Amino acid sequence: MKNIEKYARGYFMPPVKSLKWTEKEYITEAPTWCSVDLRDGNQALIVPMNLDEKLEYFQLLVEVGFKEIEVGFPAASETEYAFLRALIEQNLIPDDVTIQVLTQSRDHIIAKTFEALKGAKKAVVHLYNSTSVAQREQVFRKPKADIIDIAVTGAKMLKKFAAETEGNFRFQYSPESFTGTEMEFALEVCNEVLDIWQPTADNKVIINLPATVSMSMPHVYASQIEYMSDHLNYRDNVIISVHPHNDRGTGVADAELGMLAGAQRVEGTLFGNGERTGNVDIVTLALNMFSHGVDTHLNFENIPEIIAKCEKLTRMKVHERHPYGGELVFTAFSxxxxxxxxxxxxxxxxxxxxxxxxxxxxxxxxxxxxxxxxxxxxxxxxxxxxxxxxxxxxxxxxxxxxxxxxxxxxxxxxxxxxxxxxxxxxxxxxxxxxxxVNIISPVEFINYQAIQNDHYETNVSIRMNDEEYEFTGEGNGRLDAISNAIQTNLGINYTDVIYKQHALEVGSGSKAVSYVGITSLNGAKFWGCGIDTDIMTSSVKALFSAINNMVTSLQLTVEKAKVKNEK
Structure with a gap:
């Protein structure tokens, strides 16, 4: 490919090595899950969900077991605002579920957000502003000090409005575009916000460290998370959250290694819906943990039903090869x-x-x-x-x-x-x-009679070429006697009779199934199956089926040979 020189690594490694996460083998307990389907996932839809659809999706998330659900950006549109008010006023939020809303660090947006939250039993107010080099230089064109001021001003406003608004509120801060931010600066911004909020054991703060754009291999993200975890102020009273996007196809890996590195909370969506390539897929992430014997506290016991609802409400399809959920992921054709x-x-x-x-x-x-x-x-x-x-x-x-x-x-x-x-x-x-099964051409089995002395003697009746015949044979058992009668009287020769039988238990009452295999003189193997209410009759029918398959095959072989010779 051309233009390789156009691209350079846009992420920043921590100033000190942070590799303690490499000593851990696997995730031992579930994080706090926060679904962002109704905000990040919804704003990524070609046709965003209407009010009724959002209410139905919220109920689905509750049924799955989410205890934290981001319900939108209430200051962004009337639908978002009305949805939040409907949840609160109609008492649709279970007592053990916390809703979350997003807001920018702007006075009128924060005021509108808290207006929408009035009366909420439990809510997380999620403040964010971009901190990356690219955003600072190209979008805001502001120095670091101004970016810090945006975050601090927003943090102060959240604290003020929360004190003045009816409800129970916790705070969350995200340095958006964290992965493109110098780690020392990301730490400085977060600590400035924490100093405003003064988290305690009874009122913890969430610091969310998003891979707004996934820029690196997952181990780099893990090192970044561990660095922040080791150096944040008030660490015992801070919940570190990750919100990986999937630009590099590593959203799940980023979240998994992020948890090893100290993250206690994960924001994501069902089946990875979200902007661009989507968010971390919580279904995959949770079931990966489930496969290691970890209780995820989420209920995916009916994946087909969850998929059906998601597809209906989002108008998007879950791919056939999507981990766990896809129609074909457990299917083997090979x-x-x-x-x-x-x-x-x-x-x-x-x-x-x-x-x-x-x-x-x-x-x-x-x-x-x-x-x-x-x-x-x-x-x-x-x-x-x-x-x-x-x-x-x-x-x-x-x-x-x-x-x-x-x-x-x-x-x-x-x-x-x-x-x-x-x-x-x-x-x-x-x-x-x-x-x-029960092949009747060219030799049709009609009936048999057996007499047991020192050995078995059997009379067997057959139909062939519209004529009925009765043959007698002797053998070590009834099936052997019938087999000898057929070979002797019809000049059909075979060896190595294989026999197996069992009761047919699926949808058939009390029928028996028999299988017979025979080997022709040229070494070819032929099989037949008999099904009948009588076990012995089923075995005879299986023998005749195998004989008929052999005779038919040999006749076709002879006919092909004749044609070849004539040519």
């Missing part, structure tokens, strides 16, 4: 992946293990409201025998012998390849029925 998942699920059932460790599945999809059937294993031309067998067993109770799975797997792969599409479980089942 044959080797499907086989490992199916075996892992079976191992889990056999061992009754406490901890989840199924290959390729980070968490149990059912824990977030996803279903095994149709979610985990889906079939196309890339799929393998294990996945196909898993679908039949889970959806229809058919437990194919291991040796049969390869044969059927190729049937399904070929069908998907020819049709150039994914095959649904019912389509896979239809292929199995048509290719293997």
């Amino acid at each position: 044959g080797s992946h499907q086989d490992a998942i199916a075996k892992g699920m079976k191992w889990r059932e056999e061992k009754e293990t406490q901890h989840w460790s199924v290959p390729y599945l980070l968490i149990d999809p059912m824990d977030i409201g996803r279903e095994y059937e149709g979610d985990i294993i889906r079939i196309n031309s890339q799929s393998g025998k294990g996945g196909v067998a898993y679908i039949l067993q889970q959806s229809y109770g058919l437990d194919l012998p291991v040796e049969m799975r390869e044969s059927f797997g190729y049937e399904v792969k070929n069908a998907s390849d020819r049709q150039h599409k994914e095959l649904l479980p019912n389509e896979i089942y239809d292929i199995f029925i048509s290719e293997y």
